[in-house]
Amino acid sequence: MNRILTMIILTLSSLSIAAQNQVYELHPVLGDTIDNVEINKYYLFTDYIGDSTDYIIIHKDRDLFSLDGFFDSTMILNIQISKDEILIQKEHVEKLYNYFIASLKKDSFNLNEYKNRALISDSINITNINLNVMTPEFIKSIKKDIKRKFWEEKRKEIKSNQEKGMIY
Secondary structure (H helix, E strand, C coil), X not given: CHHHHHHHHHHHHHHHHHHHEEEECCCCCCCCEEEHHHHHHCCCCCCCCCCCCCEEEEEXXXXXXXXXXXXXXXXXXEEEECHHHHHHHXXXXXXXXXXXXXXXXXXXXXXXXXXXXXXXXXXXXXXXXXXXXXXXXXXXXXXXXXXXXXXXXXXXXXXXXXXXXXXX
C-alpha cells in the first residue's frame, strides 16, 4: 500500500511540474515552434531576436512567459517576456494573417460594368473616346484645360489664405 501511495504522489508531483512549464502556442497558424521563416514573415519579437536564431519556443509558467531561441539545436536565447508582449505579438500575427488571406482573394471589381459611367476623379472617361480623334491639338487642349483648372484652384486657395491674413 505504501508503494502505491508513493507512486501516486510521485506521479502527481511530476504532472504538476510538467504542467507548470508548458509550451505556449502563440497562434494556431504558427504552432508551438516558430521557425525563422515565420519570424520574418510575421515580424515576431524583433526587439529580442537576431538573424542567428533558427527557431523559437515560448514557454508559459503560470503567468510568466519565457522566449527560448535556438541555433543549430543549441539554446542561444532565454528571455522572460510579459503577458502584454505576448498579447501584442498574438494580435500582430492575427492582423498579418488576415491581411495575407484577404490579399489571396480574387478582386471582384469588373471594369466592364462601368464603361459608360464617368470616372470618380471628374476627369475624362477614356473608354468612350475614339482614339482616332486624339490629334496633337486635342491633346494640347486637354493639357491646357488641366493646367487651367489647377491654377484656378490655386488662385482660390491663395485668395482664401490672404483673407485669413496669410501671405500665400
